[in-house]
Amino acid sequence: MKIAIVGAGITGLTAAYYLSKKGHKVYIFEKDKFAGGLASGFRAGDWYLERFYHHIFKDDKHIQQLTDDLGLNNIWLWKDCGAPIFYQGKMHPFSSPVDLLKFSPLSFINRIRTGLTSLYLLLNKDYRFFEGKKAAFWLKKYMGQESWKVIWRPLMIKKFGNFYSFISMTWMWARVNRRSRFLGYPKGGFQIIINKLVSEIKRNKGKIILNEEVKTLKELGSFDKTIFTGANPAFLKLASDLPEKYKNKLEKIEYFGTVLVLLTLKKPLSNWAYWMNINDNNIPFVGCVQHTNLVSKKYYKNLHPLYLVSYTSRKSKLFKQKDEEIFKKWVSYLKRINKDFNSSWIKNYQIIKEPFTQPIFKVDSYKDIPSFKTPIKNFYLANTSQIYPWDRAVNYAVGLGKRIAFSL
Numbered sequence: 001m002k003i004a005i006v007g008a009g010i011t012g013l014t015a016a017y018y019l020s021k022k023g024h025k026v027y028i029f030e031k032d033k034f035a036g037g038l039a040s041g042f043r044a045g046d047w048y049l050e051r052f053y054h055h056i057f058k059d060d061k062h063i064q065q066l067t068d069d070l071g072l073n074n075i076w077l078w079k080d081c082g083a084p085i086f087y088q089g090k091m092h093p094f095s096s097p098v099d100l101l102k103f104s105p106l107s108f109i110n111r112i113r114t115g116l117t118s119l120y121l122l123l124n125k126d127y128r129f130f131e132g133k134k135a136a137f138w139l140k141k142y143m144g145q146e147s148w149k150v151i152w153r154p155l156m157i158k159k160f161g162n163f164y165s166f167i168s169m170t171w172m173w174a175r176v177n178r179r180s181r182f183l184g185y186p187k188g189g190f191q192i193i194i195n196k197l198v199s200e201i202k203r204n205k206g207k208i209i210l211n212e213e214v215k216t217l218k219e220l221g222s223f224d225k226t227i228f229t230g231a232n233p234a235f236l237k238l239a240s241d242l243p244e245k246y247k248n249k250l251e252k253i254e255y256f257g258t259v260l261v262l263l264t265l266k267k268p269l270s271n272w273a274y275w276m277n278i279n280d281n282n283i284p285f286v287g288c289v290q291h292t293n294l295v296s297k298k299y300y301k302n303l304h305p306l307y308l309v310s311y312t313s314r315k316s317k318l319f320k321q322k323d324e325e326i327f328k329k330w331v332s333y334l335k336r337i338n339k340d341f342n343s344s345w346i347k348n349y350q351i352i353k354e355p356f357t358q359p360i361f362k363v364d365s366y367k368d369i370p371s372f373k374t375p376i377k378n379f380y381l382a383n384t385s386q387i388y389p390w391d392r393a394v395n396y397a398v399g400l401g402k403r404i405a406f407s408l
């Protein structure tokens with residue numbers, strides 16, 4: 001078959017890799033000038049660095065299977081990282097039961113309660129038990145008001161904005177149940193996997209056409225089948241004559257975007273923490289990721305990439321704000337995290353904005369998860385709106401790409 005794939009992100013590349021391996025003739029159309037989508041990176045020294053921070057968890061089997069299939073043996077570096085919480089001016093380690101027992105912002109009884117509830121989420125293997133339950137309600141009820149106010153509410157507001165109170169408890173379950181303390185990073189960067197996918201697709205006689213935005217479905221009329229891997233709003237733009245009922249279903253899944261400041265520092269902001277949850281409503285970013293606490297600085301010319309990230313609606317003021325304003329404002333908060341920080345530590349910076357990075361799974365979203373088949377004959381959809389109950393991640397993008405490749 002002659003198959004068109006729209007999007008050279010991880011989903012599109014994985015689908016193209018397995019389809020081309022099966023002997024199909026694949027053509028990937030990508031609007032950007034590079035392959036890899038949200039997981040793409042650029043050279044930052046001997047290794048690539050992702051535009052958006054990236055790591056995997058121990059249980060992320062699809063991506064590890066893919067790297068095995070690609071012959072990228074022994075590619076994963078693993079590090080015990082954890083995710084400390086910055087609260088009331090202090091960074092609190094938060095990765096083990098002992099850390100929780102020492103977590104002074106909570107009363108002792110609420111530390112125990114939070115620990116027991118987390119254990120329950122960890123041991124309960126069936127997400128369907130949490131379907132139809134709101135995370136905000138459930139967490140308040142079982143972990144207690146204090147834990148909700150100190151730990152979860154600030155994080156959920158920063159992750160989902162005004163949608164926070166509608167988020168499904170399945171999201172929270174997935175977060176606790178499948179995430180490991182040990183984080184994995186591919187030697188050389190995620191771009192090594194992307195480059196290998198690209199070269200294998202080409203070896204299998206597939207074509208990757210960059211800088212080519214598909215604007216209407218009609219352009220793809222000559223293909224036997226087409227797979228669209230961009231976000232639902234991009235699909236709706238392209239396929240305007242879809243039946244109303246189907247359009248409404250896709251529109252029900254809303255998306256948040258990402259605004260990220262990537263700083264190259266001469267010194268690390270933190271000497272030990274990789275991922276820092278910023279539970280302080282006055283600080284405009286929710287995550288602060290000191291990449292060189294996951295991967296050695298020696299691969300980045302002895303410099304220290306630091307990501308500051310905020311998730312927000314593409315309609316928010318932040319999306320319209322000028323890069324320099326965002327940079328100045330966000331950097332002004334770094335002294336709160338490390339009092340020794342000084343702007344002379346910054347070698348350079350870039351601001352990266354993407355409008356559709358996170359499908360928002362609300363309490364009743366499970367009823368609206370689209371299938372691969374669309375109402376248009378031979379036209380398929382494979383994107384992160386279908387990975388429910390999991391949070392968007394390369395592992396699930398690989399899983400999707402593989403599944404669609406084997407279901408055509």
Ligand SMILES: Cc1cc2nc3c(=O)[nH]c(=O)nc-3n(C[C@H](O)[C@H](O)[C@H](O)COP(=O)(O)OP(=O)(O)OC[C@H]3O[C@@H](n4cnc5c(N)ncnc54)[C@H](O)[C@@H]3O)c2cc1C
Pocket residue numbers: 006007008009010011012029030031032036037038039052053054055056212213214215229230231234238258260309357383384392393394395397
């Ligand atoms: C801030 C941030 C941090 C993240 N951190 C992690 C992490 O630590 N670990 C992890 O596993 N995952 C992480 N992810 C998620 C991960 O990057 C994504 O889940 C994954 O890359 C999605 O791949 P995809 O191919 O489905 O989508 P995308 O990467 O979005 O690819 C879709 C592609 O389609 C193209 N496209 C869309 N419309 C058209 C069109 N009309 N014509 C042509 N091309 C089109 C786009 O340009 C894009 O390249 C993170 C994401 C973000 C935003």
